Amino acid sequence: MSIAEVDDIGQGWAGEDADAEERRRLEKTWKVPSNPLRAWFTNVDHKDLGKRYVVTALVFFVLGGIEAFLMRLQLARPESRLIGPDRYGQLFTVHGSTMMFLFAVPIMLGLGTYLVPLMIGTRNLAFPRLNAFSYWVYLAGGLLLYVGLFTNTGPDAGWFAYVPLSGPGFSPGKRVDIWAQMITFTEISSLAVAVNLITTIFKHRAPGMSLNRIPLYVWSLLVTSFMVVFAMPAVMLSSLMLAMDRLVDTHFFNPAEGGDALLWQHLFWFFGHPEVYIIFIPALGIVSSILSAFTRREVFGYLAMVMSLVATGFIGFGLWVHHMFATGLPQLGTSFFTAASMMIAIPSGIQIFCWTATLWGSRPRLKTPLLYVLGFFFIFVIGGLTGVMLASVPLDLQVHDTFFVVAHFHYVLIGGSVFPLLGGLFFWFPKMTGRRLSEGMGKLSFWLVFIGFNLTFFPMHQLGLDGMPRRIYTYLPETGWGTLNLLATVGAGILGLGLLVFFVNAAQALRHGEAAGNDPWGADTLEWAIASPPPSYNFLRLPTVAGRSALWSRREDQAEVTGLRSDRREVLVTNLLDAEPDHRDVLPGPTIWPFILGLGVAVTFITAIFTPWGVLIGAVPCAVALVAWFWPRGDMDREVVMEKRS
Amino acid sequence: MSRRADLDVSGLPSVVYGPRASLWWGVVGIMAIEGTMFAILAASYFYLRGGAVEWPPTDVRHPGLGITTFGLAILLASILPMHWAAKAAEREDLKGIRLWLIVSTVLMVAFLVVRGLVMRSLTFRWDSHAYGSLVWTAAGLHTVHVVTGTCENLLFLALLDRGPVEDKHMLDLRLNSLYWYFVALSWVVFYCIFFLDPGLLKMR
């Protein structure tokens, strides 16, 4: 059966009239408040929140990008006096923190909250209110950081804020406190999203979507979510310790009183290394989605791909010391971490090989999303290989903390994550907005970004080997670093231009883009079987699935789920392994309390910067919000339990 | 349009318990997160202990094996009524739930009192040294959990009083108990680490 025959899932099943009736009921039940202000604060729809995540994260991306460009301007020539040391310190710290905590992780998880329920065939995430709460806390963290930056209290101790520099003795003022609390906000948010995604993926899949049929994109988010659950507590705890060292004079990191500066590094990198894979693994899922759509094949080696994702997730927890080779740890220990760091190249390699095998002789359509994926191959492989170089202790001792490392991580972060992300945004834009982007502008943006990127970051390898440390606000002419730095700055301009074209393309398409239709690319996952943009309830009738590529393997008489009530927000819960129908859950509708709770959390952590009593002050609104959140509103039509008279 | 088969789910229940329920996964997720946090705190303790010249520092005195063990015993004892409350929820026995929630809440408050006494008797503060920071932070974080657990119990009691009590609350109650087991048991680890530390036992 060809793709053209796949129509709206659920469409026409029971005859036009019955369908229209069902549609009306679902629309009423799953309605987003029509007053925009109310909708903004009470919405719990995963698609609206997902889009909000993506847009917010892109705003932070632009801010972080502007900071990067300012740094590049300052570094373009030796002894430039454009930006002083204090400003520069804030710029690279806020750039790094923004890109990691406010852009990369939230956009990946946010896109996940948009796509996962669609791909697995359900109506919302398992915990819709928690999802709204996650967004508010994330937004609070982002605003806090930028209020700090614009009031000249931007953190300035680097994105990993090593003590003692970030401690009370050497960073007086509130700058680092703002950083530590921003971390707390974004981690709470990511942890909540992770739990939400895990539960949704485990329990809310369409009947028939057994574990071995989950789309690779969904697998990638599952692995990512597990990594979040086990990695982020480390940074929550360490940022708490740092804040307490600064605010209430604890001594966790103070060697004079039995603390240890290296403890910070261990805790931070125990989180920090998995963090980079948290950014990277969802991108691998995007690559798989795009590849299968454009090659019109299932990705080669499903099992190997899944095992590689899982292996990367596991090994990712055993590498953190490779960020600390220069601290002079014992050689035996460091060899272990070298071995582990190199081992992780094997699952990455397997995935590259499987994708190559997928592409092999597929005569793919070279549309913009696929171009970004091809760009990903080129850049990520370079970045991965420089990673393997860094994993070698002797080599790392030379290039650690130099621009070589800056080059490595932009190759993997931008090549490995941002390229697939841009491709993915291009790919799913029609689904999210109902409009198609212009291919011409898409290709133009790709080439500008690709060339600009390499021009910016390739020379940095050489700069690092030539002795240029990172995080320096200027350098002397005698060092000979001027030419390559100028080249990098020019490249950053081209890169920025390419991104500008990307955004202009999106803005134009929003206004007068061609209508997308359900399935503009002929792709294989469930989201393509429904309208673009999807209705608030997603599927008229929940689908069932007969194979890995839900749409390509769809039979003419593929069963659909009936019997769910449409007068309350009912969803089907299935069992973990085989996704057999298990029970019907009722999801909550729009509510203000997640927002109030987010506000309470914000009050707690922000006042805590100024007084320890903040924790108690903030506890009040939090408690009120939690009680209200929990208290039954009787709108779910649940059964009431009566006191038994005995 | 061809006629499709259907998969009628109207007969399925809408409240189930244990790993079948979505919320169970949510609560287990939170336990995994907080468990990881506690584990990392414990690891930090051993890391600092390993690098220390003297551990615990000389001004530290054991707050007393008796009172700390007594506190732990109360905490562990509170698991039982919580378990019975969960059992009662299984039977939808509101009276039983109320009874066992009250009993366990009393135990929780008693534990908090003992916790307060122990903390007051400590010879050091969080700002005395890294050892003090660790003990106070672990105890503080754990106390926050106990207080939260107590408040949750009070909330359920209020709900039982005011109603309407829905079938879904039976699941909530059972998960509330599950979470409490976690809170209570996690202190066993810190109790062993702190109060059975051979170095500290010598300092009585």
Add this chain to the structure above:
Amino acid sequence: MSGISAAACLLLFAGHPPAHSALASAGPQAARIESLWWLFFWVCSAVFLLVMAALAVGLVRDRTPEEAGAAPGPIPPEARRRRTRVVAVATAITALILFVFLFASTGTGRAIASLSRSDRSDAMTVEVTGHQWWWEVQYIDPVPGQRVTTANEIHIPVGRPVRIRTASHDVIHSFWVPSLHGKRDLIPGHDSEDFWLQADRPGVYRGQCAEFCGHQHAHMAFLVIADPPDRFAAWLDAQRQPAATPATPQALRGQDLFVHLQCALCHAVEGTDAGGRVGPDLTHVASRRTLAAATLPNTRGHLSDWIVDSQRIKPGNPMPPTRLAGEDLESILAYLESLK
């Protein structure tokens, strides 16, 4: 595309690096790392080219006959078997290469460590202490009076292993001379293991702090000057002398000002009352090549600029600007310039 990049690699990596480059090694430690680098570089380049070539060929190849015109879905079983074999072989080769890398890397690590365990009696010990944002350098000598303290300049004899003992006075710094060795972090509260350097050729090797340590991390460089043994011995001998008594009245007046203005609170000059330890030891400041952690050449003009307002040169550094009448400034300059 890949051809261009390979050309770019060659162009970039095979240039003439200055004397602070990991690819211009001048000592056994750095030389070992450099050869390890080239191994990694060539193997990784080959891997990259192969992967790109496979991708390019895969892109232009036609669909297999059994697949042409087929509906979207899984790759046909026959093709799948062939590809599984290829992927497995590629994975095996990857593992093999990684083993080679691991082996070479630990081998190099061991070789460098064995250079360090050198128990040659002629090894000498230099203590390097990082300060925000300069380097204190002390030559250890069993005879207390023979200790030499200087700043931002480490003289070593060519061909002799030198033991570097690092410490930090405030935050984490990182000691790095790319042409001689990799880096070592200076972490407060952690006495580091000894760290060994050796220069095989006379020369001036630039080093720089590599761990972000605050505002002036960018201006925390230093020089390692490797001299033939006799010149080194002469240097060390000169450094052991206390400061010469100023010969001119102007310099003498400068000394007086120096000791009685706030300078002496922070700076030490052996043989005078100035004993401050906050800033660099100035006993032989005039013999040094640079000022302010290899930021300025040591000339009268720069010295003057520095004293009048060091904040314009290194904003945020601890030394305050000093308002000095023209004559006083001239005297202090004369005095400092006499401290050969």
